[in-house]
Amino acid sequence: MIEQTHDAEDAATRKREERRDFRSYVWGIGLALLLTLVPFALVQWSVMTRTALFITIGAFALVQMIVHFRFFLHISFSQKREDLQLILFTALVLFIMVAGTIWIMASLATRMTMPMPPPYP
Amino acid sequence: MRREVIRHPGLNLGPAHGEANEAAQTMLFGFWVFLMSDAILFGMVFASYVTSVHATAGGPGPHDLYDIKSVFIETLLLLTSSFTFGLASLTLKYKHSQSRLIAWLAVTLLLGIGFLGFEVHDLLSMIAKGGAPSRSGFLSAFFDLVPLHGLHVTAGCIWLICLVGQMARYGLDTKVKLGILRLALFWHFLDIVWIAIFSVVYLAGLT
Numbered sequence: 001m002i003e004q005t006h007d008a009e010d011a012a013t014r015k016r017e018e019r020r021d022f023r024s025y026v027w028g029i030g031l032a033l034l035l036t037l038v039p040f041a042l043v044q045w046s047v048m049t050r051t052a053l054f055i056t057i058g059a060f061a062l063v064q065m066i067v068h069f070r071f072f073l074h075i076s077f078s079q080k081r082e083d084l085q086l087i088l089f090t091a092l093v094l095f096i097m098v099a100g101t102i103w104i105m106a107s108l109a110t111r112m113t114m115p116m117p118p119p120y121p
Numbered sequence: 122m123r124r125e126v127i128r129h130p131g132l133n134l135g136p137a138h139g140e141a142n143e144a145a146q147t148m149l150f151g152f153w154v155f156l157m158s159d160a161i162l163f164g165m166v167f168a169s170y171v172t173s174v175h176a177t178a179g180g181p182g183p184h185d186l187y188d189i190k191s192v193f194i195e196t197l198l199l200l201t202s203s204f205t206f207g208l209a210s211l212t213l214k215y216k217h218s219q220s221r222l223i224a225w226l227a228v229t230l231l232l233g234i235g236f237l238g239f240e241v242h243d244l245l246s247m248i249a250k251g252g253a254p255s256r257s258g259f260l261s262a263f264f265d266l267v268p269l270h271g272l273h274v275t276a277g278c279i280w281l282i283c284l285v286g287q288m289a290r291y292g293l294d295t296k297v298k299l300g301i302l303r304l305a306l307f308w309h310f311l312d313i314v315w316i317a318i319f320s321v322v323y324l325a326g327l328t
Binding site: 018025093 | 127129130131132133135137150153154157160161164165167168169171172189193196197200201203204207208211214215306309310312313316317319320321324325327328
């Protein structure tokens, strides 16, 4: 008898967890859709200056990546820390290598008067 | 109410899955390390694209070649497929029927194939407009970056078919469960790479 109530309780907990997990994915796709639609709309019916558009697109992309990490890949501060640390370290390495490459090549382009006008300065 | 211990990136199966849940910790962390190194690879290809985006050598540029509507459809297809893969993961975690799991995986596969179809169509129409990879440095860099992502998606689709095959042959055992967990990480990761592609390549290119 006691076993049965335990089972029922367990099933109820599982149901709650499942709803919570499902909601996480729904939030994920909802936010991702919004964060996709806005920059596409801005580019299609552009009303901003080019520089403002670049910054907006970049900001939306960054936020959308965080949304994907949070809601689809379930990365959060409360979990095993190495996963998050690995992402942050990878982001650091990426930033150093990508920003360094673009900087060096852009500097070269200016000095050699190669075709590379702004906004990739 | 007890909170589950989160052992690895992606959806955790939880203690109800016993062996698979135990084995997932090291295996998924290892796979996560691979994904991060793959991210570095993509990052460098992005860097080479950005540095050569103006090297059109008098040939067609982004405005002549990119089709924002097609890219938008591709984005929606890939995003929806990420969601349906999430639903497949939930079906696995909460032990719903195997046919439901296969159904969600099949929907994901179809969306992935749809994405690839649109992408191949895009690339072919670019070539038809005189934007072949050999035309300029810009186009070489473009054809290095975007089809690299497409190849990853193709690999993901093949992997998915193999997993369904394994499921049909061996049932839903620990190996298959871990395979689905890893493919889920791979699939969501590719969606993140696609965010960077549609932002850096297409949207920034079309401003």
